[in-house]
Amino acid sequence: MNMQVVNPRYQHYKGPAAGWGALRSVTRFWLDSKQPLKNLRALLKTNQNGGFDCPGCAWGDSPGSDRVKFCENGAKAVNWEATSRSVNAAFFARYSVTQLREQSDYWLEYQGRLTEPMRYDRATDHYVPTSWDDAFGLIAKHLKGLDSPNQADFYTSGRASNEAAYLYQLFGRALGTNNFPDCSNMCHEASGVAMSQSIGIGKGTVTFSDFDKADAIFVLGQNPGTNHPRMLEPLREAVKRGAQVVCFNPLKERGLERFQHPQHPIEMLTNGSEPINTRFFRPALGGDMAAMRAIAKFLLQWEREAVSSNQPSVFDHAFIAAHTQGIDEYLNLLDNSSWQSLVEQSGLTLQELEHAAQLYREAQRVIMCWAMGITQHQHSVAIIQEITNLQLLRGNIGRPGAGLCPVRGHSNVQGDRTMGINERPSAELLDALQQRFKFSVPREEGHNVVEAINAMLAGETRVFVALGGNFAQATPDTPLSHKALQNCELTVQISTKLNRSHLTTGTNALILPCLGRTDIDEQAGGPQAVTVEDSFSMIHASYGQLTPLSTQMRSEPAIIAGMAKTTLGDTPVNWDALIADYREIRKLIADTIPGFTDFNQRLLQPGGFYLGNSAAERQWQTASGKANFKANPLLEDLIPEQAKRSGQQADLIMQTLRSHDQYNTTIYGLDDRYRGVTGQRKVIFANGADIIRLGFKTGQKVDAVSLWDDGLERKIVGFTLLAFDIPAGQAAAYYPEANPLVPLQSFGSGSFTPTSKFIAIRLFASETDKQMIEAKSA
Numbered sequence: 028m029n030m031q032v033v034n035p036r037y038q039h040y041k042g043p044a045a046g047w048g049a050l051r052s053v054t055r056f057w058l059d060s061k062q063p064l065k066n067l068r069a070l071l072k073t074n075q076n077g078g079f080d081c082p083g084c085a086w087g088d089s090p091g092s093d094r095v096k097f098c099e100n101g102a103k104a105v106n107w108e109a110t111s112r113s114v115n116a117a118f119f120a121r122y123s124v125t126q127l128r129e130q131s132d133y134w135l136e137y138q139g140r141l142t143e144p145m146r147y148d149r150a151t152d153h154y155v156p157t158s159w160d161d162a163f164g165l166i167a168k169h170l171k172g173l174d175s176p177n178q179a180d181f182y183t184s185g186r187a188s189n190e191a192a193y194l195y196q197l198f199g200r201a202l203g204t205n206n207f208p209d210c211s212n213m214c215h216e217a218s219g220v221a222m223s224q225s226i227g228i229g230k231g232t233v234t235f236s237d238f239d240k241a242d243a244i245f246v247l248g249q250n251p252g253t254n255h256p257r258m259l260e261p262l263r264e265a266v267k268r269g270a271q272v273v274c275f276n277p278l279k280e281r282g283l284e285r286f287q288h289p290q291h292p293i294e295m296l297t298n299g300s301e302p303i304n305t306r307f308f309r310p311a312l313g314g315d316m317a318a319m320r321a322i323a324k325f326l327l328q329w330e331r332e333a334v335s336s337n338q339p340s341v342f343d344h345a346f347i348a349a350h351t352q353g354i355d356e357y358l359n360l361l362d363n364s365s366w367q368s369l370v371e372q373s374g375l376t377l378q379e380l381e382h383a384a385q386l387y388r389e390a391q392r393v394i395m396c397w398a399m400g401i402t403q404h405q406h407s408v409a410i411i412q413e414i415t416n417l418q419l420l421r422g423n424i425g426r427p428g429a430g431l432c433p434v435r436g437h438s439n440v441q442g443d444r445t446m447g448i449n450e451r452p453s454a455e456l457l458d459a460l461q462q463r464f465k466f467s468v469p470r471e472e473g474h475n476v477v478e479a480i481n482a483m484l485a486g487e488t489r490v491f492v493a494l495g496g497n498f499a500q501a502t503p504d505t506p507l508s509h510k511a512l513q514n515c516e517l518t519v520q521i522s523t524k525l526n527r528s529h530l531t532t533g534t535n536a537l538i539l540p541c542l543g544r545t546d547i548d549e550q551a552g553g554p555q556a557v558t559v560e561d562s563f564s565m566i567h568a569s570y571g572q573l574t575p576l577s578t579q580m581r582s583e584p585a586i587i588a589g590m591a592k593t594t595l596g597d598t599p600v601n602w603d604a605l606i607a608d609y610r611e612i613r614k615l616i617a618d619t620i621p622g623f624t625d626f627n628q629r630l631l632q633p634g635g636f637y638l639g640n641s642a643a644e645r646q647w648q649t650a651s652g653k654a655n656f657k658a659n660p661l662l663e664d665l666i667p668e669q670a671k672r673s674g675q676q677a678d679l680i681m682q683t684l685r686s687h688d689q690y691n692t693t694i695y696g697l698d699d700r701y702r703g704v705t706g707q708r709k710v711i712f713a714n715g716a717d718i719i720r721l722g723f724k725t726g727q728k729v730d731a732v733s734l735w736d737d738g739l740e741r742k743i744v745g746f747t748l749l750a751f752d753i754p755a756g757q758a759a760a761y762y763p764e765a766n767p768l769v770p771l772q773s774f775g776s777g778s779f780t781p782t783s784k785f786i787a788i789r790l791f792a793s794e795t796d797k798q799m800i801e802a803k804s805a
């Protein structure tokens with residue numbers, strides 16, 4: 028997997044998910060890390076007691092300590108972090124920032140780990156070495172020079188540990204702001220918003236053991252074969268014991284079809300594989316709300332038939348009476364939703380919808396899982412509330428084998444929220460902080476990601492600090508987001524690897540190199556553990572295993588404490604003492620965050636501890652004290668008004684998604700094995716019939732523009748059009764290459780999440796192609 032250029036290829040992939048293909052791929056990445064033996068030792072410590080938490084996804088660990096607990100893409104994440112290549116002062120002396128900007132995202136991260144603190148020198152357009160003290164001094168000077176603390180934004184990506192996140196929010200709030208935009212704003216925000224309103228808690232209600240008990244597992248808008256490979260095992264086990272695994276996905280993702288277990292020797296030797304799903308439905312983009320509503324409408328019809336013929340009820344009346352409110356209004360809405368509108372919007376036939384409803388009804392215990400195909404739409408909050416309504420009808424929340432499972436992305440994104448990384452913090456959290464630390468806690472709401480970009484563009488935000496992530500590439504409307512960062516007086520990136528955000532500098536800019544999950548974190552009090560929370564609300568410790576590449580790197584908590592101490596002095600805490608021994612941070616967490624009493628002691632439990640979930644216990648922390656049926660009207664038209672007002676007709680509706688060789692904006696390679704794509708990422712998948720209808724040929728280079736009414740041209744150029752097994756009218760392209768098409772103002776109602784899975788686009792024969800042809804014929 029050297030940075031060699033492979034000829035772009037495109038060929039149907041016939042193999043199963045995981046299996047030999049995965050093993051081959053892991054081996055390549057592993058050798059390429061340049062320290063294969065060290066990394067093998069590290070890999071075997073992934074997700075083990077006394078080892079580190081996988082920096083990949085937020086899927087929980089299977090109980091039992093004898094199992095290998097990493098997957099192909101977890102191994103890639105580990106090898107990517109644990110490389111021996113370094114991006115140091117010599118590297119930055121060699122390349123100017125302008126030169127670096129010419130390189131691909133793939134090339135940038137491939138250069139290795141950031142190993143020294145660097146300051147951007149505008150005069151020479153180079154990053155130059157700086158000391159930690161000078162870096163902290165520059166940050167303090169800028170923060171103290173603000174007219175209001177709300178002129179600073181503190182971004183967090185979801186890899187930060189609980190300890191780092193807690194200190195970060197404490198620092199920001201002690202400074203006086205709730206400006207904590209985070210990757211969650213672009214990810215599962217809608218899940219948190221929807222579930223908080225419906226069931227009084229924004230987190231999944233199931234744990235690992237529920238997957239062994241469910242009669243049906245619905246997987247909506249998720250591609251676990253690539254993004255949560257460890258989830259394939261429980262899905263396959265479920266199919267084996269006769270449970271239903273029902274997928275809703277417009278794409279027949281390989282990882283949702285067949286699975287070869289990399290840790291089952293017989294399956295590997297015989298090249299056997301097992302099915303992952305029992306039924307696959309392919310809805311329209313954004314069609315899941317209508318699909319869920321149709322299932323509920325069938326249940327209502329069958330419930331009425333059961334009542335009139337004295338058959339057992341379809342609804343769980345005891346649960347509904349004791350635990351919910353709002354059912355009448357909801358049932359009215361079901362009666363008033365026409366079958367025709369549900370069929371049209373879902374993109375599924377009435378027969379398919381009825382079949383899905385039967386599968387749902389026949390299962391005594393149902394788990395609903397979902398990810399980005401559900402959360403990145405204009406009406407995501409309503410879609411998730413419809414999923415919840417359905418579960419409430421049959422009492423499928425708060426009993427074994429049933430519940431809601433928003434499958435999180437980043438390995439600690441859920442924990443970061445628990446620690447208070449939230450631009451709209453609860454009064455409970457703010458009161459607890461005020462009481463414990465005796466400073467006047469800011470009560471005003473802060474910026475989410477979209478609001479932060481708007482504030483930077485307007486010149487209201489002057490300092491931008493990022494605890495990880497790649498803000499420049501992860502956000503929508505790329506050129507605008509870049510302009511926003513460049514508008515700041517100071518941008519600070521606390522990072523492990525070089526990315527485009529480092530090259531999209533404010534007037535002043537800093538790169539602060541930090542330790543990653545795999546690195547040993549040695550402090551005055553000895554090597555430190557950090558903690559994380561997975562999608563099942565399990566909290567456990569993570570111990571780095573590898574010697575850091577450079578003594579100049581610092582841990583995230585140490586960097587935050589350094590910024591805080593230089594800016595605020597020893598208030599509201601003695602920052603140095605917290606860094607000497609992270610148990611001191613955990614004591615503060617125990618004092619202020621519910622559920623963490625005796626934090627340090629409970630961490631000693633093998634496998635960690637369960638934080639608990641009120642809804643799982645059928646306690647509803649809503650205003651009504653009950654679980655709420657939410658009667659949201661169906662959108663009349665999924666295409667937003669603003670797109671229609673552009674006066675243009677969309678050719679296709681496009682979603683942006685992840686390839687198999689990437690972790691968000693981190694590109695590990697140019698292949699997408701399960702979709703048959705090799706050596707390229709600038710592709711647009713479309714239906715063969717659409718390609719003909721629009722007058723193109725498969726393999727042709729095209730440009731795409733998106734429709735919006737603000738007069739800006741949003742365009743991506745020179746993408747190869749590929750005929751793919753995708754429903755008519757739809758297209759798909761990779762994130763982040765397609766992000767310039769997502770309008771900043773196109774976000775979910777109530778969630779502010781960019782609508783990355785629903786973009787109205789038009790296609791044109793590529794200008795780059797035309798220019799080439801003209802050049803040739805000249």
Ligand SMILES: Nc1nc2c(c(=O)[nH]1)N[C@H]1C(S)=C(S)[C@@H](COP(=O)(O)OP(=O)(O)OC[C@H]3O[C@@H](n4cnc5c(=O)[nH]c(N)nc54)[C@H](O)[C@@H]3O)O[C@H]1N2
Nearest residue numbers: 100248249250254275312313398399400436437685690691
């Ligand atoms: N290896 C690897 N692991 C990862 C990540 C990674 O990039 N690489 N990213 C991590 C992060 S932060 C996250 S949030 C998760 C993301 O995990 P996923 O949500 O699985 O990621 P996406 O690639 O965005 O896939 C979205 C899926 O939803 C489908 N889809 C799109 N629109 C719709 C729709 O309207 N309805 C339905 N039913 N389906 C739809 C797409 O076809 C696709 O299969 O993975 C995490 N894990």
Ligand SMILES: Nc1nc2c(c(=O)[nH]1)N[C@H]1C(S)=C(S)[C@@H](COP(=O)(O)OP(=O)(O)OC[C@H]3O[C@@H](n4cnc5c(=O)[nH]c(N)nc54)[C@H](O)[C@@H]3O)O[C@H]1N2
Nearest residue numbers: 184210213214495496497501521522523524691692762783
């Ligand atoms: N169009 C479109 N846009 C999307 C999405 C989509 O599906 N489509 N998905 C959205 C989603 S779900 C998410 S979560 C966001 C992701 O947004 P981000 O979390 O901001 O982006 P990442 O690509 O995960 O960040 C990668 C960078 O994080 C840094 N990093 C890695 N590990 C560590 C660490 O341990 N500590 C620190 N300090 N830094 C580290 C490295 O420098 C690396 O370059 O993107 C969103 N954007």
Ligand SMILES: [Mo]
Nearest residue numbers: 214215436437
């Ligand atoms: Mo995410």
